[in-house]
Amino acid sequence: xxxxxxxxxxxxxxxxxxxxxxxxxxxxxxxxxxxxxxxxxxxxxxxxxxxxxxxxxxxxxxxxxxxxxxxxxxxxxxxxxxxxxxxxxxxxxxxxxxxxxxxxxxxxxxxxxxxxxxxxxxxxxxxxxxxxxxxxxxxxxxxxxxxxxxxxxxxxxxxxxxxxxxxxxxxxxxxxxxxxxxxxxxxxxxxxxxxxxxxxxxxxxxxxxxxxxxxxxxxxxxxxxxxxxxxxxxxxxxxxxxxxxxxxxxxxxxxxxxxxxxxxxxxxxxxxxxxxxxxxxxxxxxxxxxxxxxxxxxxxxxxxxxxxxxxxxxxxxxxxxxxxxxxxxxxxxxxxxxxxxxxxxxxxxxxxxxxxxxxxxxxxxxxxxxxxxxxxxxxxxxxxxxxxxxxxxxxxxxxxxxxxxxxxxxxxxxxxxxxxxxxxxxxxxxxxxxxxxxxxxxxxxxxxxxxxxxxxxxxxxxxxxxx
Amino acid sequence: xxxxxxxxxxxxxxxxxxxxxxxxxxxxxxxxxxxxxxxxxxxxxxxxxxxxxxxxxxxxxxxxxxxxxxxxxxxxxxxxxxxxxxxxxxxxxxxxxxxxxxxxxxxxxxxxxxxxxxxxxxxxxxxxxxxxxxxxxxxxxxxxxxxxxxxxxxxxxxxxxxxxxxxxxxxxxxxxxxxxxxxxxxxxxxxxxxxxxxxxxxxxxxxxxxxxxxxxxxxxxxxxxxxxxxxxxxxxxxxxxxxxxxxxxxxxxxxxxxxxxxxxxxxxxxxxxxxxxxxxxxxxxxxxxxxxxxxxxxxxxxxxxxxxxxxxxxxxxxxxxxxxxxxxxxxxxxxxxxxxxxxxxxxxxxxxxxxxxxxxxxxxxxxxxxxxxxxxxxxxxxxxxxxxxxxxxxxxxxxxxxxxxxxxxxxxxxxxxxxxxxxxxxxxxxxxxxxxxxxxxxxxxxxxxxxxxxxxxxxxxxxxxxxxxxxxxxxxxxxxxxxxxxxxx
Numbered sequence: 015x016x017x018x019x020x021x022x023x024x025x026x027x028x029x030x031x032x033x034x035x036x037x038x039x040x041x042x043x044x045x046x047x048x049x050x051x052x053x054x055x056x057x058x059x060x061x062x063x064x065x066x067x068x069x070x071x072x073x074x075x076x077x078x079x080x081x082x083x084x085x086x087x088x089x090x091x092x093x094x095x096x097x098x099x100x101x102x103x104x105x106x107x108x109x110x111x112x113x114x115x116x117x118x119x120x121x122x123x124x125x126x127x128x129x130x131x132x133x134x135x136x137x138x139x140x141x142x143x144x145x146x147x148x149x150x151x152x153x154x155x156x157x158x159x160x161x162x163x164x165x166x167x168x169x170x171x172x173x174x175x176x177x178x179x180x181x182x183x184x185x186x187x188x189x190x191x192x193x194x195x196x197x198x199x200x201x202x203x204x205x206x207x208x209x210x211x212x213x214x215x216x217x218x219x220x221x222x223x224x225x226x227x228x229x230x231x232x233x234x235x236x237x238x239x240x241x242x243x244x245x246x247x248x249x250x251x252x253x254x255x256x257x258x259x260x261x262x263x264x265x266x267x268x269x270x271x272x273x274x275x276x277x278x279x280x281x282x283x284x285x286x287x288x289x290x291x292x293x294x295x296x297x298x299x300x301x302x303x304x305x306x307x308x309x310x311x312x313x314x315x316x317x318x319x320x321x322x323x324x325x326x327x328x329x330x331x332x333x334x335x336x337x338x339x340x341x342x343x344x345x346x347x348x349x350x351x352x353x354x355x356x357x358x359x360x361x362x363x364x365x366x367x368x369x370x371x372x373x374x375x376x377x378x379x380x381x382x383x384x385x386x387x388x389x390x391x392x393x394x395x396x397x398x399x400x401x402x403x404x405x406x407x408x409x410x411x412x413x414x415x416x417x418x419x420x421x422x423x424x425x426x427x428x429x430x431x432x433x434x435x436x437x438x439x440x441x442x443x444x445x446x447x448x449x450x451x452x453x454x455x456x457x458x459x460x461x462x463x464x465x466x467x468x469x470x471x472x473x474x475x476x477x478x479x480x481x
Numbered sequence: 482x483x484x485x486x487x488x489x490x491x492x493x494x495x496x497x498x499x500x501x502x503x504x505x506x507x508x509x510x511x512x513x514x515x516x517x518x519x520x521x522x523x524x525x526x527x528x529x530x531x532x533x534x535x536x537x538x539x540x541x542x543x544x545x546x547x548x549x550x551x552x553x554x555x556x557x558x559x560x561x562x563x564x565x566x567x568x569x570x571x572x573x574x575x576x577x578x579x580x581x582x583x584x585x586x587x588x589x590x591x592x593x594x595x596x597x598x599x600x601x602x603x604x605x606x607x608x609x610x611x612x613x614x615x616x617x618x619x620x621x622x623x624x625x626x627x628x629x630x631x632x633x634x635x636x637x638x639x640x641x642x643x644x645x646x647x648x649x650x651x652x653x654x655x656x657x658x659x660x661x662x663x664x665x666x667x668x669x670x671x672x673x674x675x676x677x678x679x680x681x682x683x684x685x686x687x688x689x690x691x692x693x694x695x696x697x698x699x700x701x702x703x704x705x706x707x708x709x710x711x712x713x714x715x716x717x718x719x720x721x722x723x724x725x726x727x728x729x730x731x732x733x734x735x736x737x738x739x740x741x742x743x744x745x746x747x748x749x750x751x752x753x754x755x756x757x758x759x760x761x762x763x764x765x766x767x768x769x770x771x772x773x774x775x776x777x778x779x780x781x782x783x784x785x786x787x788x789x790x791x792x793x794x795x796x797x798x799x800x801x802x803x804x805x806x807x808x809x810x811x812x813x814x815x816x817x818x819x820x821x822x823x824x825x826x827x828x829x830x831x832x833x834x835x836x837x838x839x840x841x842x843x844x845x846x847x848x849x850x851x852x853x854x855x856x857x858x859x860x861x862x863x864x865x866x867x868x869x870x871x872x873x874x875x876x877x878x879x880x881x882x883x884x885x886x887x888x889x890x891x892x893x894x895x896x897x898x899x900x901x902x903x904x905x906x907x908x909x910x911x912x913x914x915x916x917x918x919x920x921x922x923x924x925x926x927x928x929x930x931x932x933x934x935x936x937x938x939x940x941x942x943x944x945x946x947x948x949x950x951x952x953x954x955x956x957x958x959x960x961x962x963x964x965x966x967x968x969x970x
């Protein structure tokens with residue numbers, strides 16, 4: 015795999031080739047492989063190795079970016095020329111700041127494999143096609159034992175990401191990641207589980223397959239329930255997939271551009287008192303790069319405290335713009351937080367390492383305990399095809415999928431046909447009755463999170479589908 | 482490129498592959514964007530690499546590398562073989578490719594003006610002029626514009642003897658105006674939402690879109706929506722503009738006809754399909770007016786799903802999907818076609834790039850226009866009471882593609898054959914086959930547009946693909962409207 019020294023050499027070449035006032039290199043890539051199965055058969059099985067070189071040039075307050083996956087001298091010369099040519103003709107951006115210095119970016123608490131939080135595991139990096147096939151076989155065996163059909167993935171990757179600029183910034187990060195997702199299918203039902211971790215040893219494909227199989231078996235011949243408002247128990251994957259949509263609004267740029275549901279609402283109680291959320295790339299259950307698109311160290315931020323939004327993320331530029339705006343003073347602390355995307359950026363910044371605070375000691379409830387305390391409700395394994403219907407009240411629509419159950423008198427009664435929901439996130443997070451212990455979770459609609467299961471009253475189902 | 486491919490094919494053969502394909506792709510793209518008078522995106526990128534797909538021991542393997550040295554390519558081919566052998570250890574069904582004669586071809590998409598030859602200053606001048614025109618309208622709080630170009634050159638070689646060289650140039654552009662007032666954010670886009678219009682053409686597309694001419698009207702509508710009436714809830718006759726109908730086709734016809742979904746191959750991620758094999762040539766998918774084709778041939782137009790050969794060397798075809806309302810065809814590949822008794826693939830296997838395995842994809846899935854002349858204004862005039870909805874704002878559909886819900890940016894009340902007051906927050910929902918069976922009118926060719934959907938996601942690892950959808954405004958009877966906002970008070 016490409017190492018820090020090689021990346022540094024590439025940057026030295028780029029810097030010598032460039033006539034720009036300032037130059038920045040983002041380099042990312044690695045080795046990845048994914049084994050995919052369906053109908054109890056491995057039907058797709060892929061591997062790749064690639065490294066992207068992305069060069070940003072700045073001439074005064076004009077900037078632009080060019081990228082390539084080729085590392086030979088001619089390609090490096092061409093990418094610098096492209097970046098320079100594109101930057102030179104840009105309209106000047108009065109908000110563009112000079113590239114940060116080494117002192118300004120600060121030291122990232124997680125710098126590489128030997129940092130305080132180790133996210134590089136040799137056992138994950140060394141996984142072979144045979145290893146993944148054996149993992150898949152173990153899940154398929156569970157399916158066969160239950161007379162079900164299995165589909166899913168087993169993937170592994172080792173990735174690098176680095177940033178270098180002509181002011182002396184040099185950030186580097188290495189990580190491994192293994193991921194398992196498994197669906198179990200019967201003729202009228204299905205079940206699902208998904209998990210990932212930098213450490214392959216933390217994944218248990220057989221246990222995941224057994225849980226998915228139990229869901230498929232227990233939801234056979236689903237009943238048709240009328241849509242309406244129900245108490246729901248959302249498993250962590252369902253929670254993260256729906257709440258993930260709101261965190262793109264937690265940025266200074268989103269506020270300044272008045273596209274955020276937090277406009278005019280920061281400091282007010284938007285959610286229930288039991289909702290406290292951090293952005294924390296350094297959390298032991300989190301993963302990801304500890305610096306942003308300009309190399310700024312990510313700060314640990316308390317975004318929501320007891321239902322009140324206290325802070326949002328900023329890039330260097332959006333912090334400067336916010337400090338000069340009429341909103342300053344009404345939006346909490348304003349400073350670069352290390353959450354900016356690579357420049358130039360349409361989005362600006364966002365918190366992508368969300369960690370929910372758990373309930374106070376003694377108040378955490380497992381999903382099983384939540385079920386036992388539910389007179390009538392719905393258990394949701396996962397949500398699917400979530401889209402924003404209304405951006406300010408944050409009404410989202412989507413479907414339940416792969417294991418939706420009717421609960422009565424503290425018991426799982428049967429599977430039910432999948433519902434469509436149209437639910438305001440503001441309402442949902444005001445109506446959380448009970449939470450469990452947050453766990454590292456992943457879904458398909460939002461980024462990975464440390465999220466708890468939640469029991470929510472009056473969740474708004476509007477239609478039912480045919481399965 | 483032939484030498485590079487031969488290193489791959491030879492190595493695969495020596496390592497025991499019974500079939501091998503090499504795709505070398507050289508891709509170049511440019512993305513420009515503005516936001517509120519500032520540059521929001523300015524990037525050029527290029528990518529070159531090889532993807533090698535092999536069959537060994539009856540299993541598929543795929544490996545990709547950007548190292549095009551002989552050593553790098555041979556290592557990659559050997560890895561693909563190793564992966565294929567691992568695949569073969571977990572197998573419940575045999576892999577079979579329907580036959581396809583080898584092809585030797587050279588093809589390029591139509592391109593009158595190379596978009597990369599147009600000065601970037603000219604691109605930026607247009608985007609900034611639009612941005613300024615949007616912001617000039619009082620009440621607009623955010624203006625966004627974008628312009629995108631891509632040149633995708635591919636060399637395909639197979640162990641069966643195919644040698645296919647294709648070059649496709651695509652262009653796209655669009656913009657949006659947002660208005661935040663009180664507790665609402667309203668939005669209008671042109672010529673379509675989520676990036677605008679995209680086709681397999683050169684800069685001539687950008688010129689034909691007449692982007693700047695529409696900017697003021699679009700911006701004014703985004704502000705006017707705040708004082709418009711809320712779209713009512715209930716059953717209504719609905720007329721969809723062609724861009725919204727294109728997305729309706731994409732979601733409720735294009736995806737469920739993908740045969741890999743039907744066969745369960747996407748069950749873990751994208752989902753399956755209600756179109757089980759017994760439905761072919763028996764299901765009444767829509768009313769007699771509904772005629773849909775999947776057409777990758779250049780004769781259909783310069784869509785994002787237009788090509789000469791797919792990514793396993795099968796020639797572009799036109800497949801009848803819905804014929805006078807009857808379900809008549811799937812999107813197929815060489816490894817799925819046999820499931821429906823087809824002797825040949827429908828030519829729908831496509832990959833996002835050199836580093837992705839080709840999978841079954843939409844080409845241009847289009848509804849055919851009425852053969853009798855019918856304009857949108859005539860369609861409105863023939864509607865006593867209904868709602869016209871324009872430009873998609875949200876979309877969602879279940880994992881078998883039965884239940885859908887769409888929101889649009891703007892609606893218009895239709896009363897006594899006339900377009901009346903503006904309606905905000907229009908939405909509609911339904912069940913796919915019930916919806917298509919309720920279609921009782923579609924406009925004719927003059928109203929038909931071949932829209933581009935540049936961002937269709939599918940597969941693991943996920944791949945983003947461009948698809949084409951020709952559509953004309955059409956009317957649907959007794960559609961459920963407004964449930965998206967029900968119960969959120």
